[in-house]
Amino acid sequence: MTLAIHALHLGPLDNNTYLVVHEGTRETAVVDVGFGPEAVLETIARRKLVVRLLLNxxxxxxxxxxxxxxQQACGGDYYLHPADRPLLDHLAEQGAAFDFPPAEPPDDAHDLADRQSIALAGEAIEVIHTPGHSPGGVCFRHGRWLISGDTLFLGSIGRTDLPGGSFEELERAIRERLFVLGDAVQVHPGHGPETTIGEERMHNPFVGENARLA
Ligand SMILES: [Zn+2]
Ligand SMILES: [Zn+2]
Incomplete structure (x- = not known):
């Protein structure tokens, strides 16, 4: 049985929170919760999901x-790439910079590593390090889907003007580590609508085939 993805669209920046669910056991990985954790908890309760992993x-x-x-309501092991620890440690300052309310990070962050395989109900979720939007940015892949965070969007890419950002790194990560996954892979980004690797490889104005000619 494969892992299914459910998306929740939450908050003023059109963030996507993803619930990765093993439909047999209802064991779940919760990916990226910024705004509206109450709505995420309501969905977890209504679907009787068992939270095992908290992934950023x-x-x-x-x-x-x-x-x-x-984490406080459901438990679950929390994972983040260590190169983003400084951002985690300055969550309050990040919020203040954008006039968002103060927030505390989750406890007990475990490190993610490139090409690590994380088990959920016996299924493997692969970690792909894609720095450029932030130093510790990663994507999560299972079968035919990819959760791309703020690395790759429909028709766009993550901004690279924040601390630790680099357009060259982001471009290289997308072209060398994501486009090779195959055109059929469904891309579930951190903001906005979903897309495919093929669509972005051909048409993305920043990193697609046409961008090379510009
Ligand atoms: Zn974002
Ligand atoms: Zn971001």
């Missing part, structure tokens, strides 16, 4: 601020 694609406020509330 990166540690920007809009992806992390609600993780502690999920």
């Amino acid at each position: 694609t990166h540690a920007h406020y809009d992806h992390v601020a609600g993780m502690r509330a999920i």
